[in-house]
Amino acid sequence: MMHSPGMTKFLAPLLASFVAIAVPLRAQSPDGPAPEPVRELFTRFCVSCHQGDQAEGGFDVAKLLAKGPPSTNRKAWNRVKENVEGGLMPPEDNPQPTEDQVAALASWVDAELKKIDCGATVDPGRVTIRRLNRAEYNNTIRDLVGVDFQPADDFPSDDVGYGFDNIGDVLSLPPILMEKYLAAAETIAARAIVAAGTSEVPVKTYEGPDLENAGGTAADDDGRFLGTNGEIALAHDFPRDASYVVRVHAYAHQAGDQPARMAIKLDGKTLQSFDVKAVQGSIGTYEFQGKLRGGRRRIAAEFLNDYWEPENPDPSRRDRNLVVQSIEVQGPIGAKGDPLPASHKLVVFRRPSKPEEFYECTTEVLDRFLRRAYRRPVTGGEVSKLVRLADLARENGESYERGIQLAVQAVLASPQFLFRVELYRPKRDKKGKVLEAPGGVPINDFELASRLSYFLWSSMPDDELFRLALDGKLHEEAELEKQARRMIRDPKSRAFVENFAGQWLQLRNLKTANPDREQFKSFDEPLREAMQKESELFFASILREDRSLLDFIDCDYTFLNERLATHYGVPGVKGPEFRRVKLKGGDRGGLITQASVLTVTSNPSRTSPVKRGKWVLEQILGSPPPPPPPDVPVLADDAKGPLVGTLRQRMEQHRSNPSCASCHARLDPPGFGLENYDAVGAWRDKDGGLPIDASAQLPTGESFRGPAELKAILKTRKSEFVRCLGEKMLTYALGRGLEDPDACTVDALVKGVAADDYRLSRMVLEIVKSEPFLKRRG
Incomplete structure (x- = not known):
């Protein structure tokens, strides 16, 4: 049969599935001969164009036959049946099969697919190690340290696979994202924990490359040049409501009878204005100190009084310009009696009252933080490395809180935090030989807690899930259903609405x-x-x-x-x-x-x-x-x-x-x-x-x-809709694309939902109790 190039491209993938009916060439299906109408349909309408090296669209019958019966390629066969029954194949301008031939094909495919034994051992599949996507990162930071801002909004966009942005196979880690993680860890630690004492007041300096996109043009000495009224502006994260110092290091090309004027502005409002009398070679420092609100704010140094007199006899007095060398933000500056933020109390819940309590307190604080950040039990070695980091800060004269800040930064940049890791722990015999596990192995309770929480909340498990995982009760079916229903009712399930429904x-x-x-x-x-x-x-x-x-x-x-x-x-x-x-x-x-x-x-x-x-x-x-x-x-x-x-x-x-x-x-x-x-x-x-x-x-x-x-x-056509929605939700829940063995899980899901009056909550429950959700490939 003849096709246009576009039609050939359309038909090739469908024919690739269709050909297994080609048992006419072998005249046998896996369990016996295909019906005569099916053999006739295949031979008359498909085979003549799709054999050997000259097969249209590059499709070769023999290659398809090698792939096995419909039961090994279920999704493609269902699509073939739908297209033939719907009259989309063969195309309208080609000879058409009879109704009996189409019916024979449909019934034969259905019969072959029913031979799949869903009661047998089924491969639960394997999920690639998954990086937290932007939504998951923001929500996890919120629940881990109690700081509710959106650090991941500046991260590069997440790639999408199978319609969702939480698919492990596409969540890569480019160098620019690693740089963002390091910067975010520093900002988060500073916002969450108050490092007491003047010597520990952090200073953030923006200069050189930091100002490349801030406005103006490049000056000869790495500053930013403003030749007319305008501003050098950037975004800065202020950890919390507190006192800060904003400094601008600048100088001017003077002209006219006034010095250059500059304003330090925050979110478009002037904090303070200055006469910039400094000239090139003698940079001046201009600063504002006062109480500012926490959050992501826009800081600007604005040039206010441009001057241009090209006829001035003194060439050095013809043009007034401003050069901003750098912008600094110092703070938060703690004052005696300032209340500690809730985030500080959440992380630093204990402080040593005497030097000999340092190791005990630090170990207790960091052990709790590390367990929550890594979403699993941690080893003594993992904790001791962080305690040593905090101890180094103390040896250098830093405060106790500053040591905890540094340890928190290290944790937030760790792969154990940034990735959801599910380790394979194979069963072994007495001689240490790994035993085969064709039906997969159960993930542990902590891994299950993470699957649940990132499925329904796009965030880390809460204290109740951690407690149940520690007690080993989360795999109990009644407890699992109870927790899933609780999580659906929780306000944090808004994340499921935004991230699953938003993408579906x-x-x-x-x-x-x-x-x-x-x-x-x-x-x-x-x-x-x-x-x-x-x-x-x-x-x-x-x-x-x-x-x-x-x-x-x-x-x-x-x-x-x-x-x-x-x-x-x-x-x-x-x-x-x-x-x-x-x-x-x-x-x-x-x-x-x-x-x-x-x-x-x-x-x-x-x-x-x-x-x-x-x-x-x-x-x-x-x-x-x-x-x-x-x-x-x-x-x-x-x-x-x-x-x-x-x-x-x-x-x-x-x-x-x-x-x-x-x-x-x-x-x-x-x-x-x-x-x-x-x-x-x-x-x-x-x-x-x-x-x-x-x-x-x-x-x-x-x-x-x-x-x-x-x-x-x-x-x-509710069965088709339930299957469609079930496949998409299961893909989102697992963080991977569905494979042929998952068809049995979807079949069970469709039946379970239909038996419970098609309730959406039942679909969620069927997924969290399914084999692919509870296990991983061995």
Whole structure:
């Protein structure tokens, strides 16, 4: 059969799975002959183009046969069956199999897949050592030292794999990130612990490379040159509310009858102004001292009085400029009687009252901190190294607290803190030989506590999880379920909403969505924030209120404030506060009608049925389409394009290209059903002055008109949705992509959720009690 290059690319991966039916060439399936209709289908429609060195698309039948039966490649075979049953293979412009042949293929694949013994020993898989991602780092610092700020916001973005940014295989550690870790450790220790005594007051100096991006231009002596009014500005982390000294070392090129003027500013407000009388070769120091709030603040040295007199007979008096050599921040400066912050008391919970108590106190403080930071029991050797570090600080005349600060810095830069490590401890016989463990080995209770807490909280375990792990009770099924339910109810489960739901629903893209403000004048930042808030509150309510996850597809309620209700045309909602709102009719309700999803699946100037259809296929039905071939032309993005009429009419002209038609037969129908929503999710009846046609037919044969009927069809495919959501949540929980052996776990999960009225909480519980979550490959 003949294909265009784009079609060949589309068919090749599907045929690669399809060929195992090729047992016609061998005429045998693993357990016997394939049915005659299946052999005929394969021989007639596929084999002639895909054999030997000249196989189209580089696909060779023999190579596929070597991969084994459908039971060894379950996901691909399911996809083959779906595409053939849905009429997507073979393409429309090629000869088609009969209904009997398609039915024979489907039943044969189903029968082969049912032969998989899910009661047998199953490989639980292996999780790569995982670096804490940015969200996990911030949350762990918050819970470990009690300092609630966001040090990881300055880190490089985390890579994404399988749709999530907590996948061990992609979380690398580039040199720039290691530098950020070292700087963050110093800042965190200074913010968390008060190092008493004047000699220990820390000083941070910004000079040379630190000022390269701070403004101005480079001066001859490594300073920053301001030739006109402007500022040299940078961000600094002030550990807490306290007294600080901000110093600017600067000089000026003098001109006119006044000296240069400079202001030290904080967050745009002037702290103090100075006459800068210093000249090159004699740098002056200008400082402000006073009480400042803690947090990340913007410090600036601003040049106030530029002067330019090119006709002055003295060339040295024609131009007034300012050169900033460096900026220093000294502090926090503790005063007698200042209360210690809660973070200090959390870490330094004991202090020696006499010299002979130093080792006992330091060991106790650092042992507790190290156990919490490493999320496991620690050895005496690990603690003694840190005690020695603190002792070195004491020998150098530093305070006790300064020694603890240095030890904390060392811990926060350690791989044992930065990575989640699960060690393989093999079982051995009496002779020391490693025993095989085909069904995997259980992770220990501390590793399980970390899996639980980073799954549901994106943070370290709390004291209760640590206590249960120490008592060896966390693996008990009743206790495990009890803890999972407790963690779901805890406010810290907000992290699960933000990080899992935010990536599953692609809500993170909403921050960078940029609708055309001329076309969509109602779109502004308060509306963007409201869109995000609606989806997060909606997900959280289904999780914490033990509701059915089918509400994600359709329901009669949502969460609105006045701004979003006005956008939706829902009356009676006043004020900025969000509240649960009962919906009437089927135009709203469920995820696919929420403005957040509709906006991130649109183009800046128009809707995109393709993006919306793809979102439904990937996030609801779990059947993502193949990538588009590279030679497909792009649809014009506005009314000035070569096609006219409604967007649907332009799409239908676009898909008349045979290389587009097969993919768009799957992508377009769900997207057309959502065409009544514009590019920012507001309801509309017309597009380009013409009535919108929101009717379509899915490849599986169901017809619908508008979003309400589309949602009704999607709700009948609840098994597909539960499997899709289960696979994504299991991927997120494990921090790795799913493999063929995980299919049995997903099967059990789908059955368990269905038996418990499709509650979302049941899906969480099924995951935490599953073999892949409780074990690792031996």
